[in-house]
Every structure is written in structure tokens, then in C-alpha cells.
Amino acid sequence: MQKEESTVVLQIPDTQTIAENHPTASRVQSPSSIKTFKQCPRKYYYSYILELETTSNIYQVRGNIAHSVLEHFFDIETSMISLNNYEQHLKLVMQNLLLKEWQNYKEELVKLELSQEQEIKYFEETLMMLFNWTNSFCQKIAKQQGTFQERFKKLTPIRELRYVSQEHAVQGFIDAIEHRDCGVCLMDYKTSSKQNIDEHLLQLGIYSLLYYEKHGVMPKQVGVYFLKGEESILEVDEELVEMAKKEIAHVHENTQTNNINDYPKQPGGLCKWSSGQCDFYNTCRPFEK
Numbered sequence: 294m295q296k297e298e299s300t301v302v303l304q305i306p307d308t309q310t311i312a313e314n315h316p317t318a319s320r321v322q323s324p325s326s327i328k329t330f331k332q333c334p335r336k337y338y339y340s341y342i343l344e345l346e347t348t349s350n351i352y353q354v355r356g357n358i359a360h361s362v363l364e365h366f367f368d369i370e371t372s373m374i375s376l377n378n379y380e381q382h383l384k385l386v387m388q389n390l391l392l393k394e395w396q397n398y399k400e401e402l403v404k405l406e407l408s409q410e411q412e413i414k415y416f417e418e419t420l421m422m423l424f425n426w427t428n429s430f431c432q433k434i435a436k437q438q439g440t441f442q443e444r445f446k447k448l449t450p451i452r453e454l455r456y457v458s459q460e461h462a463v464q465g466f467i468d469a470i471e472h473r474d475c476g477v478c479l480m481d482y483k484t485s486s487k488q489n490i491d492e493h494l495l496q497l498g499i500y501s502l503l504y505y506e507k508h509g510v511m512p513k514q515v516g517v518y519f520l521k522g523e524e525s526i527l528e529v530d531e532e533l534v535e536m537a538k539k540e541i542a543h544v545h546e547n548t549q550t551n552n553i554n555d556y557p558k559q560p561g562g563l564c565k566w567s568s569g570q571c572d573f574y575n576t577c578r579p580f581e582k
């Protein structure tokens with residue numbers, strides 16, 4: 294039997310209690326903790342067991358800024374916007390929101406010690422990504438019926454909602470839950486240059502599972518807004534959800550101890566690359582015997 298679908302207010306269970314009551318979990322996992330374990334168990338150990346500090350970078354900070362802008366975009370005052378002027382108006386709104394969020398993140402940006410030229414470059418790049426998203430949003434507005442305000446309201450998603458699964462001991466923040474004509478679609482924003490949805494199947498499968506556990510119905514679709522490109526969507530099917538369940542269970546089963554020897558190093562391209570290195574490279578010394 295299907296549980297009734299609720300909308301905004303979700304009770305958040307205590308994650309420690311969830312882990313304690315779960316047969317195999319030592320902690321509640323997330324798409325990023327599971328991805329880290331798959332990349333390198335030792336990296337998981339440093340990050341989630343020892344909880345060593347990580348260093349921030351401009352790509353993470355500007356990703357957070359873009360997420361904040363898109364979250365607040367749908368709270369704007371729309372009474373002055375009409376079907377004749379919405380494209381220019383929405384771009385102006387986007388630009389102002391970005392300026393505001395950039396300022397809100399100033400402290401974190403200063404820590405990155407960027408030159409003025411670098412900061413301007415990253416600001417402009419972020420603005421282009423957000424304009425790109427605005428263009429596709431405007432195309433969706435054009436396809437709707439009614440006044441601008443009615444169309445905008447119809448396209449407004451539920452945003453940044455935290456879901457926690459007690460059954461699978463996993464949690465996640467869903468960027469945007471959209472009610473499309475075909476059904477519910479869970480969307481994630483990505484600022485990365487790579488635009489391959491297959492690399493995000495695990496995250497999208499976990500979101501589908503989380504949504505199902507809370508609402509008793511599967512979302513119809515999941516997808517990614519690649520802010521440097523286009524949106525990419527796929528239909529939710531059993532295979533996607535079963536894969537997510539399997540990966541979650543695998544990580545729970547293999548992260549039950551705090552013994553470093555149970556978390557082997559996986560040396561490879563993620564240890565060091567041309568412009569950076571793993572946060573834990575100096576602690577790990579992956580290539581030393």
C-alpha cells in the first residue's frame with residue numbers, strides 16, 4: 294500500500310540513534326561518504342573516522358555559492374515581472390543574487406588567497422553558468438500557460454530538503470524536487486565541467502530511495518542540471534534503486550571497525566594530479582612502502 298505523499302515538513306531523526314538501531318551501520322552514510330569509500334577506503338578512514346580537516350578550494354566554494362543562488366532564486370518578488378520582460382528581469386535578479394552570495398562567502402573566499410584577476414574570472418564563470426541555467430528556465434516559462442506569476446509558481450521546486458533513511462542508514466540533501474507533468478523529478482545542480490550523468494547514478498539512486506522511504510512512491514525521474522551545459526534526466530527504475538541499496542549495504546558492512554588496516558590505500562590518479570593532491574596525501578604517503 295502506498296503511503297500518502299506529504300510535501301514540506303519532514304521530521305529529522307537523530308542520526309546516531311539510526312546508526313545504533315541499524316544491524317550493520319556504524320554511522321549514517323551519504324552519497325559523498327559512499328563515493329569516497331568507493332574511491333579509496335583509506336580516504337574514507339581519514340575523512341569519516343578520524344575526521345581530519347580538509348582544505349577548501351574555489352571549486353567547492355563557488356559550487357556552494359551557485360547552490361545558494363539557485364535556492365534563493367525562487368523566493369524573489371515577481372510582481373514587477375511580466376511575460377514581456379521576464380528574460381532580462383530574471384538575468385538581472387540572478388546577477389544580483391550572485392553578487393550578494395559572493396559577498397556572503399567573502400570570508401571563505403579570502404582564505405583561498407586568490408588574486409583579484411582570479412576572483413573576477415571565477416565570478417564571471419559562475420555568472421555565465423547561472424545565466425545558462427536561466428536561459429533554460431526561461432524556455433520552460435515560455436512553454437507554460439497563464440500569467441508570468443502563475444508559470445513561475447508552477448515551476449518552483451521544493452528546495453534543499455534533507456532526507457534521512459532509517460532503514461538504510463543513509464541521508465542526503467535534494468537540491469530541487471520538481472512536480473513536472475509526468476510526475477516528481479529530483480534534480481541536483483552540478484558546476485563541474487564533466488557532464489556525464491552516469492557518474493552520478495549512485496547519488497540519484499540514493500535520492501530515489503530516500504524519497505520512496507519518506508513518501509511511499511518512487512519519483513518518476515531524477516536528473517542533473519549541469520550548469521555549464523544542459524539538464525540531463527533519466528527515468529527511475531528498479532535497477533537504479535537496487536544498485537543504490539547494494540552500495541549502501543556494502544559500505545556499512547565494510548566500515549564497522551576503526552582499525553586503519555581495514556581501510557586499504559588505493560593509490561592512483563586521485564592521490565596527486567597536475568594541479569593538486571588528495572587532502573590526506575601527506576598523512577597517507579600513498580607511494581611509500
Ligand code: SF4
Pocket residue numbers: 333335336339558559560561563564571572573574577578579
Ligand atoms: S593519498 Fe591516495 S591512497 Fe592516500 S588516502 Fe588519498 S586517495 Fe587514498
